[in-house]
Amino acid sequence: MSRLAAKFEELAKTGRKALIPFITAGDPRPDFTVPMMHAMVKAGVDVIELGVPFSDPMADGPVIQRASERALAHKMSLRRTLEIAAEFRKSDQLTPVVLMGYLNPIEAMGYEGFANAAQRAEIDGVLTVDLPPEEGLECSTLLKARGIDPIFLLAPNSNDERVKKMDAAGSGYIYYVSLKGVTGAGHLNPADVKNKLQQIRANTRLPVAIGFGVKDAQTAKTIAEIGDGVVIGSALISIIEANLDDPEQAKNKIVELLASIRQALDSVRMTEGGGLKTENNLQSPVRHPLSSVNGAYE
Numbered sequence: 461m462s463r464l465a466a467k468f469e470e471l472a473k474t475g476r477k478a479l480i481p482f483i484t485a486g487d488p489r490p491d492f493t494v495p496m497m498h499a500m501v502k503a504g505v506d507v508i509e510l511g512v513p514f515s516d517p518m519a520d521g522p523v524i525q526r527a528s529e530r531a532l533a534h535k536m537s538l539r540r541t542l543e544i545a546a547e548f549r550k551s552d553q554l555t556p557v558v559l560m561g562y563l564n565p566i567e568a569m570g571y572e573g574f575a576n577a578a579q580r581a582e583i584d585g586v587l588t589v590d591l592p593p594e595e596g597l598e599c600s601t602l603l604k605a606r607g608i609d610p611i612f613l614l615a616p617n618s619n620d621e622r623v624k625k626m627d628a629a630g631s632g633y634i635y636y637v638s639l640k641g642v643t644g645a646g647h648l649n650p651a652d653v654k655n656k657l658q659q660i661r662a663n664t665r666l667p668v669a670i671g672f673g674v675k676d677a678q679t680a681k682t683i684a685e686i687g688d689g690v691v692i693g694s695a696l697i698s699i700i701e702a703n704l705d706d707p708e709q710a711k712n713k714i715v716e717l718l719a720s721i722r723q724a725l726d727s728v729r730m731t732e733g734g735g736l737k738t739e740n741n742l743q744s745p746v747r748h749p750l751s752s753v754n755g756a757y758e
Contacts, residue, residue: 463556463584464609464632467506468667468688475729478633478689479504479680479722480669481696481714482560484511484524485541486531488700492707496714497548501555503715504722509587509691512541512561519589519613523694526701538565539577546581558585558611558632566591566599575602585609585632593629600629613637614668616656623663633667633689636660638674654686676717677724684728692721 461469471478481500485493497508513531517524538561545557559578566574566588578586586603588596593612600610609632614623616637626634638653653670660668670683671691680690696714703710 462607462609462632463554464507464558467556468633471506471688477684477687477725477728478506478667478669479718479725480507480509480558480671480689480691481505481718482509482511482671482691482693483696483700484513484527484531485544486513486534486536487527487697488530488704488707488710490531490534490536490540490544492711493544494548496711497555497557498552499711499715500718501552503718505555505718506689507556507558507584509558509560509693510541510545511693512538512559512565514562514565516564517562517589521694523697523701527697530704538569538574542577542581542583545583549582556584556632557582558587558609559583560587561589563588563591571599571602575599575606575608578603578608579606583608585611587611587613587635589613593625596629604631609633611635614660616652618660620659620663623660627664627666630666633669634660634664635691636668636670636687637672638670638683650682650686653683657686677720680721681724681728684725690721690725692718 468478483493483496487493497510500508511524511527513528513536515528515532517528520528541559545559548557569577586608588599591599593600596610603610610630611632612626612630612634614626614634614636636657657668667688669689669691670687671693674680674683674690674692675695680692683690695717699713699717700710703713
């Protein structure tokens, strides 16, 4: 069982939701990233998405675009990102790390070379933004053969067949893009997300993490009542950007925000019967989102 599968199974057993932060490797400087990753774990995160800096991040809004620019100014690359992940893994064997980036650097390294390097760095999952499952069979097969989960983005306008394709091609979890547009853009509509999640769950065995619109603890709590995990990125990068002259202050503020989100998520749990249990013990007849997780990874 992969680290990601084990983590989501553990969360399912306790009724908790995954907190998944995103930061760009090497932003604001390379020596910031590993200590920040360890600090986030202490703040209560479950999985870390580590962004690979890229010169043309088409799915990212201005905040994460600037993070890539700052990292690239420090000569960051896919290889250096893998080195950072390997350094983190030396003292943390439990927290899953997912690389999130674009296809061009992977193609430059070669699919097999990348898969081997990711395995050596003990990467747990790879989310390639511009590699859909229809075109990603070769890369996904190489990753799966090395115990690495290929993860795909699912857009709001995806139909049942699309969800089934992602379920068949992917593993670990599905990343549901909660709104149309780039990262950090707009405000998500919980009712729309809830309706879409019902369709997704009918066509996948995988946990569903929701991102592209989570900005604070309240938003995260709302999403936690719908999905299996919450991804937060632009809000964290904004803190880094606002404290470029004081990285320690940036780290402390990120930890503070993540701790508040962890507390909010833990106020929303799934009961053994499959309903939601919130702070005031209100129940709602929602089936357990990970009721099939034990069979999904055998």
